[in-house]
Amino acid sequence: MTHASTSTSAPIATDGFVLHDEDRAAIAHERDHYPHPQAASIEALKIVQKRHGWVPDAAIEAIARELGVSPASVEGVATFYSLIFRQPVGRHVILLCDSSSCFLTDYEALRDAFFEHLGIGFGQTTPDGRFTLLPVCCLGACDRGPALMIGDDTHGPVAPEEIPTLLEAYA
Amino acid sequence: MSRILQDRDERRPETHPLTFRLNDDGTPVMLDDYREQQGYASVERAFRDLSSKTLIEELKTANLRGRGGGGFSAGLKWSLTMQGEGIPRGYIVCNADEMEPGTFKDRLLLEQQPHLLIEGMILAGFANNAYQGYIFMRGEYVDAARTVQRALDEARAAGWLGRDVAGSGWDFDIALHTGAGRYICGEETALINSLEGKRANPRAKPPFPGQSGAWGKPTVVNNVETLCNVPSVVLHGADWYQGLSQGKSGDGGTKLYGVSGKVKRPGLWELPMGTTGNELLERAGGMRDGHTLKTWLPGGGSTGFLLPEHLELALDFDTIGKAGSRLGTGLIAVVADDQSVVSLARNLEEFFSRESCGWCTPCRDGLPWSVKLLQALEAGEGERGDIDLLESLAVDLGPGRTFCAHAPGAAMPLASAIHYFRDEFERGVTRGQGAAHADPIPVGSV
Ligand SMILES: Cc1cc2nc3c(=O)[nH]c(=O)nc-3n(C[C@H](O)[C@H](O)[C@H](O)COP(=O)(O)O)c2cc1C
Ligand code: SF4
Ligand code: FES
Numbered sequence: 201m202t203h204a205s206t207s208t209s210a211p212i213a214t215d216g217f218v219l220h221d222e223d224r225a226a227i228a229h230e231r232d233h234y235p236h237p238q239a240a241s242i243e244a245l246k247i248v249q250k251r252h253g254w255v256p257d258a259a260i261e262a263i264a265r266e267l268g269v270s271p272a273s274v275e276g277v278a279t280f281y282s283l284i285f286r287q288p289v290g291r292h293v294i295l296l297c298d299s300s301s302c303f304l305t306d307y308e309a310l311r312d313a314f315f316e317h318l319g320i321g322f323g324q325t326t327p328d329g330r331f332t333l334l335p336v337c338c339l340g341a342c343d344r345g346p347a348l349m350i351g352d353d354t355h356g357p358v359a360p361e362e363i364p365t366l367l368e369a370y371a
Numbered sequence: 372m373s374r375i376l377q378d379r380d381e382r383r384p385e386t387h388p389l390t391f392r393l394n395d396d397g398t399p400v401m402l403d404d405y406r407e408q409q410g411y412a413s414v415e416r417a418f419r420d421l422s423s424k425t426l427i428e429e430l431k432t433a434n435l436r437g438r439g440g441g442g443f444s445a446g447l448k449w450s451l452t453m454q455g456e457g458i459p460r461g462y463i464v465c466n467a468d469e470m471e472p473g474t475f476k477d478r479l480l481l482e483q484q485p486h487l488l489i490e491g492m493i494l495a496g497f498a499n500n501a502y503q504g505y506i507f508m509r510g511e512y513v514d515a516a517r518t519v520q521r522a523l524d525e526a527r528a529a530g531w532l533g534r535d536v537a538g539s540g541w542d543f544d545i546a547l548h549t550g551a552g553r554y555i556c557g558e559e560t561a562l563i564n565s566l567e568g569k570r571a572n573p574r575a576k577p578p579f580p581g582q583s584g585a586w587g588k589p590t591v592v593n594n595v596e597t598l599c600n601v602p603s604v605v606l607h608g609a610d611w612y613q614g615l616s617q618g619k620s621g622d623g624g625t626k627l628y629g630v631s632g633k634v635k636r637p638g639l640w641e642l643p644m645g646t647t648g649n650e651l652l653e654r655a656g657g658m659r660d661g662h663t664l665k666t667w668l669p670g671g672g673s674t675g676f677l678l679p680e681h682l683e684l685a686l687d688f689d690t691i692g693k694a695g696s697r698l699g700t701g702l703i704a705v706v707a708d709d710q711s712v713v714s715l716a717r718n719l720e721e722f723f724s725r726e727s728c729g730w731c732t733p734c735r736d737g738l739p740w741s742v743k744l745l746q747a748l749e750a751g752e753g754e755r756g757d758i759d760l761l762e763s764l765a766v767d768l769g770p771g772r773t774f775c776a777h778a779p780g781a782a783m784p785l786a787s788a789i790h791y792f793r794d795e796f797e798r799g800v801t802r803g804q805g806a807a808h809a810d811p812i813p814v815g816s817v
Contacts, residue, residue: 233546234568235586241568242551246510273569280570282552283510295511299472300672301631301704303718337470337554337726338672339511340478342631342704343373343638352513 217258219266223247227266237267241277245284254285282336289332290325292370295349298335301342305357310346313360317367330370372397372514373479376638376654384409386615388603389596389625390641393483399518402525405486411531413602414493418539421605423454426498430601432609434623438476439466439557439594440671440699442688445601452581453589454500461588463495464566467508467515467595468550468557472672472722473704476627477595479639481508481515484599485522489545491598493531494605496543499591504545507562509552516549523547554726558775559592560584561728572728573775600624620645620687628686629702630655633662633710639702645690648682651703662707666791670699672719673780675787676712696787712792713799716785717745723781733767734778740764741785748799755804758796762789 219227230243244263249255255278264271278284285293296314298307314333318326325332339354341347347356350370358366374397375382375390382391392400392408402410417426431446452461465488469477480488492504508516523545526532534542548566550556556565560574563585584590604612604623613623622644628651629639635656642650648667658664666676669686675696684690691698706715724738741764747753768782789796 233548236567238568239548239566242565243549246549246551269568276570277568280553281550284551298718299722300668300715300719301473303715304632304704304706304710336511337552337722338472338474340373340469340475340509342473342475342702343629345631345637349511354511354514 217256217262219248219259219262220251223251224266227263231267238269238273240267241269241274242281242284245274245278245281249285253291254288282334288325290330292330292351293332293334295334295336295339297337297339297341297345297347299338299342301338302345302347305345307346310348310358310360310363313363317363331367373475373482374638375479375641376636377640382641387625387641388607388615389480389487389599389627390484392487393479397483399483399485399522401522402486402529405484409606410486411490411537413605414490414497414531414537417494417497417605418537418541423498423500426494426605429609430498430604433604433612434609434621435597435600435604435612436622436688437594438596438600438626438700440471440673440697442698445593445597448581448593449495449498449591451579452499452591459588460500460502462585462590463492463499463501463504463545464559464562464585464590464592465492465504465506465595465598466557466559466562466592467506467512468562469512469595470509470554470557471670471700472719473631473668474629474671474700474702475631476629476639476700476702478512478515479627480595480599481512482518485515485519486526487599487602488519488595489522489526489531491601492545493536493543494601495591495593495598497541499589501589501591502542502544504543505566505585506545506547507556507566508547508549509556510550511552512549516547520547553728554722555728555775555777558777561775562592563590570728572730573777575774596627616644616687619643620685621689622687626686626701630705631702632667632705633659633707634705635659645685645687647684648677648686648703651686652682652705658705658707662709664705665708665710666706666712668699668704668706668784669696670701670703672722673697673776673783674699675783676706676791677787678791697783711749712788712795713745713749716788717742717749719784720745720781723777727777731773731778733764734773734781737764737767737778738781741781748796751799751801753796753800754802755800757800758789758793761785761796765789 226247227244231237231240248259260274264274339347341356344356384391427449435445436442532544555561556571558573561571565571580590615624625641626644631637664679688698720741724742727734729735744757765782765786768778770779
């Protein structure tokens with residue numbers, strides 16, 4: 201990867217937060233897809249999140265500087281979108297579909313089994329830092345409901361008793 | 372991975388323009404395979420024989436209606452895009468945000484046949500004089516994003532995208548934009564804000580995107596499935612396309628129909644537009660043993676409930692509209708006799724309440740209120756007057772009272788659930804009228 205299209209070669213540091221060189225290059229690459237750099241805000245947040253697991257406040261400042269837009273604008277975007285995490289999350293994020301077709305294929309039993317198995321509710325992380333559990337809109341996997349995602353993988357249909365085996369693959 | 376539940380023998384080029392190339396094992400059809408099966412032939416035809424005007428005329432005559440849920444004529448939409456002397460070239464935006472509860476059709480096309488979408492977008496770019504396309508894809512579709520990106524790279528390397536597309540002297544490129552959640556991003560003006568890197572609040576219309584959309588330029592927003600229909604219209608003509616619906620509907624073409632819920636074989640099929648609900652349910656193997664059908668949603672969470680007797684209707688925009696619902700995305704969800712309509716309505720309104728962007732009062736405050744009332748009825752703790760209150764909330768959420776169609780989408784299943792299953796709601800009323808009814812709008816917890 202090159203830095204050819206980034207505007208400055210000095211590392212951008214805010215509050216001890218430094219954007220990784222590779223991430224700066226990736227952000228610059230995304231920025232080139234649009235007539236205005238602000239459009240790369242969401243991609244930039246996702247790039248930072250991919251590396252750190254979540255988006256700390258200091259990263260907002262760094263992204264804003266990198267794109268030449270106001271921190272308030274980046275912050276506004278970061279808080280609006282549900283897949284941008286503003287708090288630390290577990291190593292694996294479980295997105296459990298709670299929409300109507302999964303509801304009709306016994307989502308609620310699956311949800312309760314997850315609560316019980318992990319000992320946490322929605323929006324929480326297991327004490328060992330392994331899993332964060334979140335509800336999500338219809339995953340477009342309604343023919344396999346109840347459906348869920350763990351990291352990048354989509355699973356379904358998942359029965360409550362399959363949870364322990366399913367989670368084994370995610371250390 | 373999504374699967375089409377029709378074997379290759381059934382899916383023929385003459386009858387299944389959307390899916391005839393799909394591999395039975397679900398692996399994506401990439402450029403070489405695609406080219407061998409009429410791939411990009413419509414682009415060659417357009418450059419050779421058509422102008423923007425004649426292409427749009429063809430599309431209008433074909434009566435291809437928007438597959439994102441609204442059913443607006445694609446040809447008519449394109450004829451309203453501003454173009455000409457002094458007007459900047461703008462954008463084609465593919466709406467690949469698919470989040471409508473019960474909808475899993477665009478995923479199939481994105482994961483398994485990305486070049487068909489690219490081909491459709493090139494034609495849209497040509498017809499609407501755009502210079503750049505964006506595919507706005509929901510963030511959760513990670514496999515689809517990888518496949519589409521690979522296809523974009525292939526198409527660019529082969530000269531179908533970029534400068535001087537296929538030697539035509541015309542430039543057009545496409546970039547993939549992936550989202551970060553929130554259902555409201557699928558609303559076309561919210562989508563444009565999101566594409567620009569802003570919060571996804573809808574914009575006021577007019578101006579319509581075709582006049583002033585992304586970065587103030589003319590912008591055409593179309594659904595994945597809509598765009599995937601364009602190549603066959605251009606290649607084979609409007610009459611051929613009209614004939615695909617076999618007289619089952621005044622609308623042209625085929626539709627990716629689907630069934631979810633407690634059926635034996637949930638899935639997706641490409642069938643003539645206007646296929647009946649009965650035929651769909653039959654393809655899905657009927658209800659699972661021990662269940663009978665109570666009610667169904669014809670095309671997503673924002674469509675109205677219908678009864679088993681409505682299964683004999685043609686699943687097209689006008690027919691389902693006349694029956695008091697909407698075709699929506701055309702993927703039906705079935706509700707079994709032992710499943711509670713009150714609970715399902717509560718689930719749907721929780722969804723709409725959580726996904727409201729919070730801009731307008733009826734949507735921001737009315738939806739959480741409807742959830743509270745539904746929760747009480749579900750728990751058998753409803754008060755006299757609650758059902759009337761829900762009905763009046765549904766009116767307040769209805770068309771014309773809010774900034775975008777999110778609230779009317781929430782109102783439709785609610786109003787129709789009460790209309791058809793009032794007795795189920797009434798069973799939840801066990802108390803007299805309490806203080807809750809004194810306040811017009813309670814403080815909502817959004
Ligand atoms: C709340 C809301 C969500 C929507 N989500 C989608 C979506 O995910 N995909 C889609 O194609 N259209 C969606 N639409 C419809 C779009 O606003 C727009 O009408 C559509 O993309 C136009 O494409 P078409 O004419 O090809 O159907 C949504 C509309 C609303 C009000
Ligand atoms: S209707 Fe709802 S989602 Fe649409 S603009 Fe108003 S508050 Fe936002
Ligand atoms: S409703 Fe759960 S995947 Fe569609």
